[in-house]
Amino acid sequence: MTGAPGTAPHPGPVTITPLTGMPEVRAGDDLAALVVAALDRCGLTLADGDILAVSSKVASKALGLTAPPTDKAAVIAAETVRVVAERLAGEHITRIVESAAGPVMAAAGVDASNTGGRDVLLLLPHDPDEVCRALAEALRRATGVDRLGVVLTDTAGRPWRTGQTDFALGADGVTVLDDLRGSVDADGRPLLVSARAIADELAAAADLVKGKTSAVPVALVRGLGRYVVGGSAGARSLVRTGDSDWFALGAQEAVRAALGVPPGEPPGAEGIRPVSGDTTFRRVHRALDVAFQPHLDTWHAGVDIAVPVPIGDLIVEGPDAFAVGVVAARIEVALRGEGVPFERVSAPWTQADRTRVTFTLQV
8 A cells, every 4th residue: 555646655564583592602703603593593594675683792792892890980981982971879970971882871881781691891892883894794795695784782771761772883784864854744744854763763673572681682674675775874873973962961060061070070079969869968069069169260269158057048258359259150050050049149249358249048
């Protein structure tokens, strides 16, 4: 059945088949040969237009991308391009970072799960698209099927959504982005912004049969041959960078960075914002850790801050009206970044050659 004149035909069925029975992958293993053997065990043969979704973990294992677990924080730091956001859960700091592999994700993708019983950390390949290209080429040679795609999958959370889903860490031979801009919808209205992340949709769909607990690292996707193309862009092209990255920092981290303390730098006395159990007192002092740091500039000279306990009026006072104003402005920004409600009691006043700004903090 086809749609109205000028519309695309309805797509056919899509099947996603888990390749069961693959052995534990070790460093130096021929991953393409293991995939072909798994296909044989499942009674399957690669066909024109097929797509293989492969877990990044088995690729990392075959490539020997491991590290000792003795200092996970240092390993994560080595795999990090920049820190986007960070939170404290108990004694553990979780950092969302731009990984060396490309995507923004927790802990740069460094993981201690599904390691095959070994006490190691698994690392992501720094060029996932090249890993896909090499695997696809090996599969083409082994099977004689020229038109096939490979998607390397990994797992990550998403802004504004609970839970994790698989996404395309790397891709070869697959249309990663179906740009519909300039076409029309089913009602004939022009599409101005629609661009489907096909590679991510493939990865997420394949995870429904691969899973994290079933020891099935590869799935065969059939019925989407229209998205199997030669010379396609890799999955790194899906990573937003530069002006297209609207979420380069977390909300709190953006404020701190504007005040001269980007994420990833040593925290102040009150540390990093916790996931839960925060208090107004700690929020206020984290704000002061950022706002009142004499090493950042010279305007803090001679400025004093009085913070009452319990929380009440926060007073900024000093002999130089300009310096007091600078510090007060920084504190106001930092307090808002920490979500501390307050009122500014009055405009700055000067008495006996001292200027004062008062904030009334609200618990």
